[in-house]
Amino acid sequence: MGRATRLSIAVTAAALAATLPAPVAHAETAGFSVQTLHFDTTVGPDGGRHCDVEGDLYTPTGSSADRPAPAILTTHGFGQTKDAQRPTAEFLAGRGYVVLAYSGLGFGGSGCKVTLDSPDPDGRAAQDLVSFLGGADGIAYRDAAHTQPVPGLDLVVRDEIAHDGRALPNDPRVGMIGGSYGGAVQFAAASVDPRIDTIVPMITWNDLSYSLAPNSATAGAGVSSAVPGATKSSWGLLFSAAGVTAPGVDGYRGDPTKLVGCPNFADQTCKVLVTAMARGFGDPAAVRFLRSASVVSYVDRIHVPVLLIQGEEDTLFNLNEARATFDALRGQGTEVAMIWQRLGHSSEGLRTGFARRPDPDTQYPTRRYLDWFDRHLRGASVDVAPAFAYERGWAADPSDPGRAFANAAGPDVGTAFALHLSDGGRLTTDPATIRPGTQSLRTPPAGLVDGATPSNLSVPPGPRPEQQPAGGIAQWTADPQAEPLDVVGAPTLDLEVSTSAPVTGPADAPVLFVKLYDVAPDGAATLVNGQVAPVRIVEPGRPVRVTLPAIVHRFDTGHRVRVAVAGSDSNFRGGLVPHQVSIPAGDPARQLVLPTVAN
CATH class of the missing domain: 2.60.120.260 (Galactose-binding domain-like)
Structure with missing residues (x-):
């Protein structure tokens, strides 16, 4: 497995590596069907730019307009496609959730370029997918040319009031889950769409300028610094290669605009990468650009319940980033919980973890996010505490898996x-x-x-x-x-x-x-x-x-x-x-x- 692949497969792997403190019973798995669709998403300040998004719709057997189900939207890590989310999508669909797993902009069969999970276009594109789940027509098609329309769904639970207090059209009961690049897009989507009900971002960033060029002598709150740091050359080179090669020959042939200017990246991204690698740090414009694609810049627009899952073995997005997001959300009164687990981008056992299927009876993060969705999407009376949990590698015991995690009311435990x-x-x-x-x-x-x-x-x-x-x-x-x-x-x-x-x-x-x-x-x-x-x-x-x-x-x-x-x-x-x-x-x-x- 190449390094680029190892980086991207962290999407599902980071949520699957730990053990469960105490077994709990969950609904038995059920059948489901899968259908690949294309979505005509509109992005940009005036909504005048169209980006085709490819996704797989997982529909639980028995769900219908008379028996609607809540929905979950999920996407992948950097360099991946929708296919990487298949284990998670099958797991959630088997438990009665309608799941839409899609390839992010610039990846797989989706059009437009990579723009680092910005609220616009990435959040705006996800907003159209939410509308489809809520019943909107004119968005989904069976083909990439958008000539065979598919009507909006009528089998997802609808909400009368969105999280900003307004009655909005096509408002489904929907959550989001994903890791790394697929974690950051959840913040972007929730910042522009109050119809989203809850999110579960895993192993992702708070401030991309810190992630890629940290200065650990920060003076203020969080991880952001007024003084530039030092460029992570290893991760930066891998990140650049993964983005440029992601579409493959067929992708560039199908959308030649990806080759115009900076290959498959927004033009400003290339400027940032070149400057950072040459000088060892980004100039003020680069820092502003990276922060604009980071939740640190718009956390005040996130008001839905958030479950953060971060990896202890992660030299790309370290635990400090999740802590910064946790503190900001809790400080503004947003419901938030956080799990620190062993597995992250740098884990040696990443391939093994990725190969495992979600299992709430043996994997602590899986049980926690399933409980989280059942509580916030189904209204189930399930305990979603604690606010903070951390995995202690030295306490692992196959005969007593509950010893691996310790619980607390918050991360200030030391x-x-x-x-x-x-x-x-x-x-x-x-x-x-x-x-x-x-x-x-x-x-x-x-x-x-x-x-x-x-x-x-x-x-x-x-x-x-x-x-x-x-x-x-x-x-x-x-x-x-x-x-x-x-x-x-x-x-x-x-x-x-x-x-x-x-x-x-x-x-x-x-x-x-x-x-x-x-x-x-x-x-x-x-x-x-x-x-x-x-x-x-x-x-x-x-x-x-x-x-x-x-x-x-x-x-x-x-x-x-x-x-x-x-x-x-x-x-x-x-x-x-x-x-x-x-x-x-x-x-x-x-x-x-x-x-x-x-x-």
Whole structure:
């Protein structure tokens, strides 16, 4: 399986990898029929642009105008087509839901170009599919030429009032589900269509400018930063290749407009990708463009219940992104719950997880999203708590699958555990033992890489050895654990960085890469979940707080905590100007803080 395929199959896989805390009974599966249709969707500010969308309609046996059923709309991850949603669609149709699985714009048999799940056109296109589910004619056809019309459905439950309080035409009882690219489009659709009743976005982004070029030294709420970060070169190249090759020869032949300008991408996307790869960060226009395709820009327009599912092993869209969305939704009073599960874009077992079919009796996320739909689409009296659940890999037990997940009222479950930077590369818990000292490292020129680091496209279990040259990394290591240390949440590192040369702005600023390791008794170091926190230091000499990607991890007895600051990383485009960097220790405020929970 190629890397592009591995990236895209995360749509269904991320919801299927975990185990169920307590078995519950659900309706037995029933039969259904499947029909492939084409939809004439209209997008753009004036609705004057037409985009053909190809989709598969799954109709449960027995559903009719006299026995209507609720509906679910679903689409896929980046580079995929509607076919990737077949396991989920069959699972939900077998439980009595009308399901429409479709290929997003620019993918599979759907027309127009890839536009990064923007409210318009991607949200607008989904809006027309909702209208079809609600009974609107003139949208669905049996053929791509739109010459054989199919009437709007009359077998989906109708709502009298939409979520904005208005009585709107063709208003079905409908939810959405999907992962990665198919997760972000749900926010886009819900932001423009109040007829959508609930959404379940999985392993997706909050701010695409952070996802693709994070600066982990953010000053405000969420993950967005006023200072540009460092481009994820590995993910960026894979993303670019997957988008350009997605239509294939037949797709480009069937819609030659995909070749005009930027191949299969909106023209501005190419500008963003080229600039980000060349400079190592996006300019202000690029950041604005990426954020416009992100829920962070329009979260105030999301007012339907949201179940977020995010992967702990995900170096593309990390846990901090789901946390940012959760906080924003909860802060404005929107009903929201969140699950952190092991499987994400970077999981080594992604193929295995993808091959599994949904099973609410053995898979925790599946049970949770089925309960969520039954509650919000059927009105069933089913408990959809807790507001927050996280999977603990160390607690997995085949004889007691309920141990894998812990529940809480919210994600602030950890208590701060401070480890202070001290001379000799030591991390100490006792401020009285701190000793002053300085570690130095260099950053290479032109955004190049000194040495080599493992790919963050996948996170294999066990050690992840790095080849860092002497003088290319600074690190501090704690004493062996006398008992297990369980971390749930985002670690922070407070440090001060000075440079030998002046810094005038982002272009000549040093870029550093902060990493958290689990060091085994034999000395083998594992980069926790493959996560790296880049920081662009535009004000050397001033204290900076680095917020690392959140983790759920146990440092077992005898293991040691290590934090490292590197001058380069093979998965990122580093700083353009070389720097000699010094990081002092000895001040109690220079510390690594881990959010820990009781064993």
